[in-house]
Amino acid sequence: MIKIHISDQCNACGACIRACPKGPRVYELRDGRLIVIDPSSCLGCTNCVSICPKNAIRLERI
Ligand code: SF4
Ligand code: SF4
Structure with missing residues (x-):
């Protein structure tokens, strides 16, 4: 199991979502912030x- 930590340096550019093979399953941009929605999908x-x-x-x- 992997825990994903996002620091305050994140500017919600979305590059991580595009680069992730599980993209929208793991991450979501919501109200201008990056949210980890399902870390269990992370490979x-x-x-x-x-x-x-x-x-x-x-x-x-x-
Ligand atoms: S959205 Fe993802 S790639 Fe962009 S700054 Fe935040 S953590 Fe980094
Ligand atoms: S599978 Fe996990 S480590 Fe790979 S890009 Fe997606 S969130 Fe990051």
């Missing part, structure tokens, strides 16, 4: 971490 590929221009995503294996 742990780290695409989102690599693509984020703000270095705002941290994955934690729990």
Whole structure:
């Protein structure tokens, strides 16, 4: 199981959603903010971490 931490540096650009193989299952943009809706869908590929221009995503294996 992976926990996804989004820091305050996130500017809701959506790049992580586009880069994620599970995209809209894991993330959603809501009211101008990035929300993690289903971390259990995460495959742990780290695409989102690599693509984020703000270095705002941290994955934690729990
Ligand atoms: S790529 Fe980074 S800055 Fe853009 S929405 Fe995702 S977490 Fe936020
Ligand atoms: S690690 Fe991969 S599968 Fe998990 S949220 Fe990031 S891009 Fe999606």
